[in-house]
Amino acid sequence: MTYIAKPRLIHPGLRKNKLGLTVRDYEGALSTLCAGCGHDSVTTGIIQAFHELDTPPHRVVKLSGIGCSSKTPTYFLRDAHGFNAAHGRMPSIATGASAANKQLTYIGISGDGDSLSIGLGQLAHAIRRNLDMLYVIENNGVYGLTKGQFSASADLGSKSKRGEANSYGAIDPVSLALSLGATFIARSFSGDKRQLVSILKAAIAHKGFALVDVISPCVTFNDHEGSTKSYRYTREHLTEIVHSDFVPLKEEITVDYEAGGAAAVTMHDGSVLLFTKVAEGYDPSSREAVFSYLMKHQASGKIPTGILYVDESGKDMHELNRTAETPLSEVGFETLCPGSAKLDELMDDFR
């Protein structure tokens, strides 16, 4: 932690965070995505979230699979190690990286194809292990990089650019995660930066697997009339059923809220998540209540957004495995190797 990136350039107008870094210091290479692609907005949100959380960029590990979405880790946190894995295999790579070094912050970026088709099994099992990471699905209902085939999150009946209607039902990552016991589940929209950033910050603070499904339209292949993942459709069907604010540990909690109208969840690191505007009777700590809400909204064609479910009590993979505090990658060889005397002793067991 001693080698914090030096601020690159002095942009006099830019706010510095506690590390003295401006938002520019959290950026990456120039995007090569299509102009207007939702994924670029998500990138901006991520940059802002990390900046606001005062995270040292090089203590972050950013990973992805393959797809337009999976290219985006190059576009943020240039000082963080990145791993552009194979299609659908990011969760396992992240699991291994975390196993080797539990002290870093892990963020994975994936697409709906990457996560819900080829990578569904790995996603499900990362959830099951409650791997401590933020997992973002940049969900556009299509395979962007391979030019517009329907993905598994394409809604039944949604039209492709060529006019074909999708004949299969959608896999909804939110309900899926709920059924698999995920401990943090949220949905947002790339076009709603305010909400997105606050969700991302809470998700990063969450100890355990935080799934954030972001509807992120593909302007090139899925933003036309008839698509249910277009900017227009999404804007018209969004409903923020949970409005939450994330209050980092170090800030004083000054947010004003009526008693009864808000619920507060204390995160693992002591920061607080305030549910300030919650649909009536919504209980983000009850799987069944959340599932009910999802089903009802689905039936009425609405897309519920917000932090939909949180459970801060779950143990993460390392707690479950009782991994030592020192990252395994840093434990000295002397500690790891039992040495010749112990071997000699052990040999007697094999006689």
Add this chain to the structure above:
Amino acid sequence: MTYIAKPRLIHPGLRKNKLGLTVRDYEGALSTLCAGCGHDSVTTGIIQAFHELDTPPHRVVKLSGIGCSSKTPTYFLRDAHGFNAAHGRMPSIATGASAANKQLTYIGISGDGDSLSIGLGQLAHAIRRNLDMLYVIENNGVYGLTKGQFSASADLGSKSKRGEANSYGAIDPVSLALSLGATFIARSFSGDKRQLVSILKAAIAHKGFALVDVISPCVTFNDHEGSTKSYRYTREHLTEIVHSDFVPLKEEITVDYEAGGAAAVTMHDGSVLLFTKVAEGYDPSSREAVFSYLMKHQASGKIPTGILYVDESGKDMHELNRTAETPLSEVGFETLCPGSAKLDELMDDFR
């Protein structure tokens, strides 16, 4: 359909079905599983179900992955083609077989390892396609064939034979299927043959994907004190929240039930599913209600059984694809090949 198996041996005492076949004619090779293995009881249930449904054995295709459970297709319906696929890959093989011949009856047998770990993605997508098949998970919470490792359905804290406690939460195939939009979901217990057979029959009659999760204890590796998939534990924690009867199309419906106390679902082929004893307020046609029930029972340590969810309105893979009525494997080459004249015409498009 003209080549129906001839009854093999005359067992005077055995009931003959409409095809003149006795239950013996639905058997297979001798089981090589451990004495007392739950899977053998499931085999018996399958034999009985097909016999009672008067299904011509050779019009059934039986498939499996790899595992003790996946060996069982050899033990029933010796006149049916069988396919012992690779570990976790049965759903895709079944999908292809069905694509080639939609007129056969498909039954897949899998294990919790085969379906919930390596095969999770394929299972999920077979559900999504609503592939018309009966899919049985013989769920024992362990990898039987590889000698007792925990599977993904092992409950948190369940003890292995060596005394280790499982540290991860279980993946419940029933909630998973619910979140994925499965159209028929049931759970049973290998020790409850009556219930199992009636569920299997309904599942076979169902048009679309029918998931039947059968708790099927592994006597060798997971039937000890401390296991939550043992015979004893299962018996003690079972609760039949839905008692249903399946009434095949051709039988007259004479079952007596109080109005309001039972619900009836008409299956695709016209047969009827009667929910005769239903936990108060249980609605097998509402995903959210079913999910609530599951969560509540899970919290109280109960294992709900019965036909938990049915939706006969869903289109199956072939309807979604509008596949021709004649099995593709039987369409004549003359029909398939456009011929030289058409080709010549087509060539002008490439100039």
Add this chain to the structure above:
Amino acid sequence: MDNVKVDRINEFAFKIANTNGTGSASANGLIMQAIFRMGVPVSGKNLFPSNIQGLPTWYEIRVNKDGHTARTPAFDLIVAMNAETYARDIQELQPGGYLLYDSTWPLNPALKREDVHFLGVPLAQMSRDSFDKPREQILMKNIAYAGVLAALLDIDTKVIDQLLEEKYGAKQAMMKSNHLAFKLGYEYAQKNFKCPLPFHLKAMDATRDAILIDGNTALALGCVYAGATVAAWYPITPSTSLMDAFKGFCHRFRENKETGENNYCILQAEDELAAIGMVIGAGWSGARSFTCTSGPGISLMSELIGLAYYAEIPAVLVDVQRTGPSTGMPTRTQQGDILTCAYASHGDTKHILLFPANPEECFYFAAHAFDLAERFQTPVFIVSDLDIGMNDWLCPRLKWDDSYKPDRGRVLSADQLEKMEKFLRYSDEDQDGVTSRTFPGVHPKGAYFTRGSGHNKFGRYTELPHEYQEVVDRLSRKHAAAAKYAPAPIVHTEEGATVGVVSLGGCDGGVREAIEELKKQGIICDYLRVRAFPFADSVETFLRAHTKNFVIEQNRDGQLRTLLMAETGIEKERLKSLLAYGGFPLSSHHVVDGIRQQLGSQS
């Protein structure tokens, strides 16, 4: 040397540098097709990035009266539409060549090259002045450079009119815009430059019986004609357009327009593991089924490929190769999967591979592949590549022999089964390596339990060494037997040849051109093009006939050479590698230089 001093008719190459996502495909296609319609042999290579919008892309067009259509890296003219790549593009011009650029903005003087002619046309300006909508301005700028090219290269404008009529006949507004844009460019060039350039076109009659088609489309069409009904795949460049084309043809030929019923089933699988599973399931159940993929997909399919091999289930896999390893360069070509395909899967496995050299063979090999897969009850790979699969090639019109009957191999009918005492799945009574199979649902006697676990000739589980060996030994014989049924190598011998040249697939054009060139330079080569594995006996015969054989292929490790060493009796000393693996299609220059150099250094 100034290559363009003398007039060269129908023998030159040019390329258009652009940014992807700007819709240049129709302009490029228009030019290419117009040349084709003028009866002049032409080929196009699309070098596009693995990205959707905003990165550099090139479209290379080669015109060659002798029909050489391999890629050439020697450009006489470059249309530089992408400021980002100006520097590189200018460097790639032949001395004396022409650079056509958009003079709306001034050209950086630092980029100037003394030995190159610069032709500035204010394309963006012209387009902005004539069209309103931003999108149209971008598109029409492209059509405008097509107009300039037409003037510079003497493209028949009547042909252009005709093409626009065919394309936009129904959409008058579009037609008008295109005409206008084309004219703007054409007239600007006529007015400002000396047209045509010293290299240009002149109508010929060399494409009358030809078509322009890409390999993926041709292969998809072959699958339709072969009677394939089940296709399962997962999208991956450069194989995606194959399934798109298959879907299009099925839509056209396999749908009952009255009932809406389909005589096909295309399954977009959740991944490649599932795709091959579906193909195997369908093949097992009696449908002709296939998948198309690229390298990463083959890796993912390997476990189930072994299952199909061992359980003896027909399957056709098209591997449209791209540059590996790993994700590699998804939009660049290579022949890097030869060994992977030949020995795919753990344990002792060997597969049948077909190597088409062009779209024409893609079409014919499709039917051949299904016949082999069903005759030998095993996976068959059609090993194509991005260059063949995605570029438009000049080919003879495809023909179909209506007397063709699919070779379904040994399949027992219900009647045959009814008459049999007992059906034994893997029993090889007549010792030809192939045994009889049955389809599910046909007859109870045909039932057996298909498995990838150890089985004996009766299809029953076994762990006995001799029973196990009996089956795998037969598989080995069966594989060898396929050599006689697979496409035979194409051999071209020359009087006085001193060296052999061996190659495969998409190398063919470049190699043939190089052999002609070498002959002019006094180096006479015999040529054998491998078209299948297992190798026909004639391959070894050819190799034996030369002390030195150059094995030319597009990968780093000389994979075909390895396979030849491993699977023929030839001494490896006779086999010299000549490799190209940077991701671009092979050009004859590379071959000529490579052979000369190797001969030189040893003579």
Add this chain to the structure above:
Amino acid sequence: MDNVKVDRINEFAFKIANTNGTGSASANGLIMQAIFRMGVPVSGKNLFPSNIQGLPTWYEIRVNKDGHTARTPAFDLIVAMNAETYARDIQELQPGGYLLYDSTWPLNPALKREDVHFLGVPLAQMSRDSFDKPREQILMKNIAYAGVLAALLDIDTKVIDQLLEEKYGAKQAMMKSNHLAFKLGYEYAQKNFKCPLPFHLKAMDATRDAILIDGNTALALGCVYAGATVAAWYPITPSTSLMDAFKGFCHRFRENKETGENNYCILQAEDELAAIGMVIGAGWSGARSFTCTSGPGISLMSELIGLAYYAEIPAVLVDVQRTGPSTGMPTRTQQGDILTCAYASHGDTKHILLFPANPEECFYFAAHAFDLAERFQTPVFIVSDLDIGMNDWLCPRLKWDDSYKPDRGRVLSADQLEKMEKFLRYSDEDQDGVTSRTFPGVHPKGAYFTRGSGHNKFGRYTELPHEYQEVVDRLSRKHAAAAKYAPAPIVHTEEGATVGVVSLGGCDGGVREAIEELKKQGIICDYLRVRAFPFADSVETFLRAHTKNFVIEQNRDGQLRTLLMAETGIEKERLKSLLAYGGFPLSSHHVVDGIRQQLGSQS
């Protein structure tokens, strides 16, 4: 010929035929360990089915004073406890051999063989008479035959007492039962048979510095000693016991008994694709990590193996081979994954393979594999097999050199990075093929974007041919460079040798025994055992020294031979295959017969 006429001391073989799931392992282990403790070289081969209960299983024990521990198919004595396999078992006896059976039930007279001695012991009866619980009756029946064997073979009963004491010291009831059962058998034999048999044991002093250990346990221990901390796997026979052992050793050596904290992380993955992903993630992040699997797992891992190769990430994979293809015979041994491992993944890829021959090498090769993986930043395969991995082998005690320091290869520290101008991941300044890497979280300057897509030497995305080639060419040099660091071949030359013998892995014992035998028969062989790929130069030197080299391996297709042909300069005519692939460990008989036959047919 009656093999057992003359007394044979410490030189014979016997086997116990049983049903799996009946708990015979402890009886068999007791016998085997007792012989070992008597100082006599012994080995055991467990031939078990892919099933949990009720199918035939055999345990073969060979005693050989000269230390030959390869499997032998010539049995002097068979304990026939499984009525189902009586017929087969009796057939497998040497003429003059002994069949020990349970005479509780009469033996079917049809099974009698004139040239064999039948020894009936009412084992079930005895056990039923002495024990109450059904489970105990079954188990003690086994201990009773151990007693019979002790008498027949003259096993030192004091050693047995000692072993039972060690095992059951704390459980007096168990101890008593075992003693009783053993005594029942022992005394019955003493009373009813002429003890000992003509072949029997006599204490020696040949195992003082030895241990009995299986390869999976030894390899797991090696991983602990090498400092591996992250292990990810998916259960598969025959690799499962490796991870079980690793877990056990970690439990013993890597847990902080006070805090309960673990200096390791074992992840049971959801499948093999995830297992290798985890290993790669951990290796990338700076932990020594490994997986163990068998053939099907390697197939499933192939895509990510290519990623690790191309992105240059260390990973150790243990392939405990079983009989393929596909699911094959999961409980039978084979060396069928050699080619699959060498070239795993699509595109141009080549990997480092180590071939341990026995548990001892499994232990030492583990540390070696991690050193190679980190030095060369690439996947390294330890190619073991079921025979080595799951059977107990007689080995010298394992030793550890405390001065060993792990070779972590080129890793830049925070301080080094701080001082650097710019870190370039794939830039090979000193041209030795290996470049510097960094771990995440260490220093901002160390950050780079790891990718399986085309990259240049700076680690940045590229689609340019020369940039791409520069990197893959270096990978090729890097692979070749590993030859010098990998375990060198073991060469044994003999004065007057006329042929070369080349082999690998678990064939070693059988081959060495065969070479001794052949020498007695006048055929003198030189022997080279390959221990790694890429091949050391000495491999080619050896092959060149012989016009005829027999390549002995356990697969159908001669995969080592193929690799030798492809990857050395040797003429293939010098390489003759001698294969065994039925699933049983290689025996010297097979080698002797094979070589004699091939020499005979050509001389």
